[in-house]
Structures are given as structure tokens and as C-alpha cells.
Amino acid sequence: MDLHSLDGMILYDSDSDDELETIGIAIVEGQRLAANSSSRSRHNSNRRRKFIWRNSLQGHQRLFLDYFADPPIYPSNVFRKRFQMKRSLFLCIQSAIEVHESNFVQKRNSAGVLGLSSLQKMTAALRMLAYGVAADFMDEFLRIEESTAMNSLFYFVKAVVEIYSDQYLRLPNNNDIARLLAVGKSRGFPGMLGSIDCMH
Structure with a gap:
């Protein structure tokens, strides 16, 4: 058995020079493929982006028919389970955010x-919040790009804080405290306020 050196590697070879030549060709081909892998991944990313962009309307139609048409494919209990809220609340928040944040208004490109509808953007944001899924998880169903999903999440949270903070994201006032104490007392927990265990 002979020792051969090829491109810094020691190869144990049999008597055949053909095998050594085949291995050498395979190594050179592997190096060429490795050198081109980064350009291919950029090319695949561009193809994926074009596919999502072309099919964003299809994503909106599928989402609309599944959950917002009259009647929808999925009933209200499935909507509540998947969105963690009632459909009426979702639509109320959607209309408020569309008025407040121009990023959620559907526009035409050049x-x-x-482009993407507010339903798609808000659904992406809510599913990331509710389930903790990654932004690139949204492209299969919603046809929304990862960066757009992240932007939607950012602007959704920003808009919710700006719109609802005065009413919901504040310290309780005296009326709130009296109401919460009364609810706690009626459920068998007098004097209980702010315990996670007694929220339900």
C-alpha cells in the first residue's frame, strides 16, 4: 500500500493510479462547490424572496377565507385558540392599528x-407573540418575508402601546382596585389583589 499526498491530505492508496485520480477530482470538485455555496445561498434567498413577493396576494386570500370570510372555513372556537382572542377583538385592534400606523395599510408597489394586507402583518405579529415562533416561520402560510414579519411585530407592539396604554397599560386607580377586590371576594378570596393564582 502506497502513501500519496494530495492537497495537504495523505491518502492510502492501492496499486491503482485511477483511484487516486478519481479522489483528486472529487476533492477539487468539492472545493469548487464549497467556494460557490455562498453565492448559491444568496441566489436561493433571492428566489425565495421573489416567490413570496409574487404570492403575497395568495397568502392574504387563504388567510381571509380560513378565518375572516362569511362563513369562514374555521369556526370561532378555532380562531380563538389560534389567535388567543375573539375575532371581533382582532378586527377591532386591526382597524385601530390601520388608522394609527401607516405600515399596516395595504399599498401598491411601483x-x-x-402588497401585504394588515391581516397578514397582524397575524404574523400575533403568532410570533402567542407561540414564540421564528419570523421565517410565517412565509409558508402567510407568504410574508422574515424581515417584514419582524417589522410587523415591531410596529404592532409600538402601535398597541401608543393606542391602548392610557386605558389598559397603567397602574390601577381606586375604582379598579374596588372592582378587583369585589370580584375576588365574590370568588372566595376576600382582600386578594394581584395574585396570578386568582386571575380565573
Whole structure:
């Protein structure tokens, strides 16, 4: 058995030079493929982005038919389970956010093609919040790019804080405290306020 050196590697070879030549060709080909892998991944990323962009309207139609059409494919109990709220609350928040934040208004691009709807953007944001899924998880169903999903989450949280903080994201006042204490007392927990164990 002979020892051969090829590109810094020691190869144990049999009597055949053909095998050594085949291994050498395989190594060179592997190096060429490795050198081109970064350009291929960029190319695949661009293809994926074009696919999502072209099919964003399809994502909106699927989402609308599944949950917002009359009647929807999935009933209200499935909507509540998947969105962690009632459909009426979702639509109320959606309309308020569309008025408040221009990022959630559906627009046409320079080619006149409709972009993502507020339903798609808000669904992406809520599913990331409710389930803790990654932003790139949204492209399969919603046809929304990872960066757009992240932007939607950012602007959704910002808009919710700006719109609802005065009413819901504040310290309780005297009326709130009296009401919460009364509810706790009626459920068998007099004097209880702010315990996670007694929320339900």
C-alpha cells in the first residue's frame, strides 16, 4: 500500500493510479462547490424572496377565507385558540392599528401590485407573540418575508402601546382596585389583589 499526498491530505492508496485520480477530482470538485455555496445561498434567498413577493396576494386570500370570510372555513372556537382572542377583538385592534400606523395599510408597489394586507402583518405579529415562533416561520402560510414579519411585530407592539396604554397599560386607580377586590371576594378570596393564582 502506497502513501500519496494530495492537497495537504495523505491518502492510502492501492496499486491503482485511477483511484487516486478519481479522489483528486472529487476533492477539487468539492472545493469548487464549497467556494460557490455562498453565492448559491444568496441566489436561493433571492428566489425565495421573489416567490413570496409574487404570492403575497395568495397568502392574504387563504388567510381571509380560513378565518375572516362569511362563513369562514374555521369556526370561532378555532380562531380563538389560534389567535388567543375573539375575532371581533382582532378586527377591532386591526382597524385601530390601520388608522394609527401607516405600515399596516395595504399599498401598491411601483409596479402597481398590491402588497401585504394588515391581516397578514397582524397575524404574523400575533403568532410570533402567542407561540414564540421564528419570523421565517410565517412565509409558508402567510407568504410574508422574515424581515417584514419582524417589522410587523415591531410596529404592532409600538402601535398597541401608543393606542391602548392610557386605558389598559397603567397602574390601577381606586375604582379598579374596588372592582378587583369585589370580584375576588365574590370568588372566595376576600382582600386578594394581584395574585396570578386568582386571575380565573
